[in-house]
Amino acid sequence: MDDGSRQRRWWALLLAGSVLAAGCGGGEESEGGGMGPSAGVREKRSALWRDLVASREKPPDPQALKGPDEQGIGRPDHRRPEPSGSVKGYVSWVGDNELLIRDAQGKEQDVGVVPDTELRLNGKPVGLASMREGDSVEATYDDGPGGWVAREVVVRANSEPPPSPSDERGGAAVSP
Structure with a gap:
């Protein structure tokens, strides 16, 4: 083996050793007192790998990000399907994103209100x-994972209070 190839081999080994030492933290002491990379070095390494992996990912298809209504899937006329049901009654309670509706039989039902609700x-x-x-x-509603979700809510302000459940059963209503 001639001196030129021996020297190249020596430089290659030196370079490989330097890369390995840098990758292992170069023998720095960690905060816990042991040998290994510090938290800062590990953080930088994680960010480098995260950026490398992200650069190799394909961006999502914009059409795939749209919901079925925007894609027009399943309906040739592009209209919304009929609501699951409807309920009539009186507003029993108003929350931040829901209504409690009492029907004529006195049964109360929670109806969620979302940004799309009219x-x-x-x-x-x-x-x-x-x-x-x-x-x-x-209210017309659709069945949602957590219960009814209002599609449309039409309210008419009343000047007289709704009948109380005791009135409907023939009992006397008690005034405060």
Whole structure:
């Protein structure tokens, strides 16, 4: 073996050893007192790997990010399907993102309100906070994972309170 190839081999081994030493933290002491890379070195290494992996990922197809309504899947006329049901009654309680509706039989049902829900009071678009206990309400809804989700809520403000459950059963209502 001639001196030129021996020298190249020596430089290659030196370079490989340097890379390995740098990759292992170069013998720095960690915060716990043991040998190994510090937290800062590990953080930088993690960020480097994360960026490297992210650069090799394919970006998602914009069409795949759209929901079925935006893609027009399953409906040739691109209209929304019919609601799951409807309920009529009185507003029993108004929450931040839900209504409690009491029907004519006195049964109460929670109906969730989402940003897509159309809310109208006396024919005018309003927010949920405009609705009051005792207002007459009619809501169409879809079945959601957590219960009913309102599609449209139409409220008519009442000047008289709704009948109390005791009135409907023939009992006397007690005034405070």
